[in-house]
Amino acid sequence: MRNRLPRLKLGPSSLTARVLLLATLWSALALVVISIVISQLYRQSAERAFTDLLRAQLYNVINSITIGDDNQLSGSPQLGDLRFSQPETGWYWIIEPLGTFAARPLSSSSLGTSNISVPSILAVPFNNRYERFYNATDAYGNNVLVAETEVVLDGEGRAARFRVSGNLSVVEEDIQTFSRSLYIALAVFGLGSLIVNGLAILYGLQPLDGARRALDRVRRGEVERVEGQFPREIMPLANDINALIESNRRIIERARMQVGNLAHSLKTPIAVLLNESRAVEKVQSDLVRSQAEGMQSQVQSYLNRARIAAQRDSLLARTEVEPVLERLVRVMRRLNPDKEFHLYVAPQGIGLAMEQQDVEETIGNLLENAAKFCKTAVWVTAVPGPAPAGAEGDSARRPWIEMAVEDDGPGLEPDEIREALKRGRRLDESKPGAGLGLSIVREIVTEYQGALELSRGERGGLRARLTLPAVTKDVAHS
Incomplete structure (x- = not known):
């Protein structure tokens, strides 16, 4: 049997087409689900990392601020990020005195003279670490995430609210960049997988195509048995088909022999009747001869019917x-x-x-x-x-x-x-x-x-x- 890939006959009755279609649909669905899951997981990870970054910057600001001798807030936080000094970036830090502490607020130079609205505690409560995070929009239209806490600064109970914000567009851009790379990688991988799966399916179904060709040769009368080297999963089927063909051949031969025996056994009595009809009077002779000829034709007709019925659906009748x-x-x-x-x-x-x-x-x-x-x-x-x-x-x-x-x-x-x-x-x-x-x-x-x-x-x-x-x-x- 030649080692080549089978030719495809795409259609509802093609096993190859069905397997390829199901494999393609499953691979496409799996890749879509995987891309969505990985993208969502990365989004969660990126947002969590962004939150942790704002928390770290918030505590850096807290550690940089003290109350001076003039009862004013003093300190200059150094967060190592130039965006806190550039205007309209969405990256700000803000310190606001609370209660009776009548000091001047402090803020990063990037905020300028604007401010960020603060939601009520009922709307966004503090967590068990006395922190809260909420989304807001600054005066320049930037969507920002704000990390906020309140800290007591000295033994006299004077406290201040500390807020640090980061521009959410950074997270979105990072997620979009990752998603694009992910989709491209999965698309290349998916296309390669489809090609490999298709070749694997064609190679895996090749023995079936060999069995099909072998059976086709039997159908066309070129050979009398299904011949070829088949895998162990298909060999029992080939053996059963050969056994069925052999059994069918024996049945046909036996039917032919029985038909021949019956024809031979009836031929002589009918011939005797025809010969004897010549010895009697013409009226009786014509009657006997016509009846004998009718018997002869009827016997031959039904013998033909029996023979044809026995071999009509045989693979060997070609x-x-x-x-x-x-x-x-x-x-x-x-x-x-x-x-x-x-x-x-x-x-x-x-x-x-x-x-x-x-x-x-x-x-x-x-x-x-x-x-x-x-x-x-x-x-x-x-x-x-x-x-x-x-x-x-x-x-x-x-x-x-x-x-x-x-x-x-x-x-x-x-x-x-x-x-x-x-x-x-x-x-x-x-x-x-x-x-x-x-x-x-x-x-x-x-x-x-x-x-x-x-x-x-x-x-x-x-x-x-x-x-x-x-x-x-x-x-x-x-």
């Missing part, structure tokens, strides 16, 4: 159309040198899901009738066609072949066509035959679930159109 038709036409040309026989088969290689002897008997009967009644020529065609009328389910979906035998003779009227299909009826007694040809054709076609239609052809003669089951092509050729 016949290539063109060689059989060419052989039949060649025989008819030798038997009828004064007649022309035209054959057209397209495309080449089409096959019927029928036993060869049934194909030969069906088309042979039609060719004999056409040769009897044609003026100069007979036309035989075989092309793919639609399912017969009334076909349902699997029969309607399977492929069919339309075969036609047409002559340029006098043709038949609708009433004559209905009469011709009756067993033993002969519309023209001047022609040889027992009147069984068309009825046999119809019985064989019916057993294969096909259809026979008689009509007047374009050349004026009788046109017999057969719809017969084709070799199943639901599995692509390798």
Whole structure:
């Protein structure tokens, strides 16, 4: 078996397409969820780190402030960040005396003459560390996070409110930068994963494609067993299929043998009856002979039905159309040198899901009738066609072949066509035959679930159109 990736047949019935679709959807959903989760986790981490930074800066400010001899707040916090000295940055520190402590407030140079509103304690209460954090908007439109606490500065109980704010745009920009990098990385990873998953799925399903091709070769009649090296998960299936094929072959052979034995056992008694009928008076002779011939035709008919029913759904019942038709036409040309026989088969290689002897008997009967009644020529065609009328389910979906035998003779009227299909009826007694040809054709076609239609052809003669089951092509050729 060649080591290559299987060809995809994308559709609702394709296992490869289903697995690829589910793997793609799952991978895409997983990557989206992962990106959202990681982004949210990073946001929480960034916001927590920003809060910790403001808390550290708040306590740096507290440690930098004292009450001077003039009972005023004094000190110059050095936070190591130039944004506290640049205006309108959103980075501020503010110190406001509380209660009876009548000192001047202090603030960073970045705040200028503006201020930040303070929410009530009821709206934003202090935590157990006597800190509170809240969002606010400064006079310049910056969204800031404020860290606030109140501290007693000396033994006299004089206290002040300390606030430090940071611009939230820093956090948002950091989160957006991280998210963009994350999305790009996950997109590249996801695309790579989809490619790797697709290749892995194709490689993993390759044995199934090999089994499909092996089964297709059996369907086309190229081999009689499913052959190839398969993984241990598929090998039992291949073995079971081979066992089923072998069992089916034995059943068919046994049925054929029993049919032959029955035909042989009945042939002699019927022949004896026909011979003995000649020794009696003509009236009784005709009666016995007609009944014996009827028995003979009925036995042969039901034996054919039993044989066809036993092999109709067999994988081994396969016949290539063109060689059989060419052989039949060649025989008819030798038997009828004064007649022309035209054959057209397209495309080449089409096959019927029928036993060869049934194909030969069906088309042979039609060719004999056409040769009897044609003026100069007979036309035989075989092309793919639609399912017969009334076909349902699997029969309607399977492929069919339309075969036609047409002559340029006098043709038949609708009433004559209905009469011709009756067993033993002969519309023209001047022609040889027992009147069984068309009825046999119809019985064989019916057993294969096909259809026979008689009509007047374009050349004026009788046109017999057969719809017969084709070799199943639901599995692509390798």
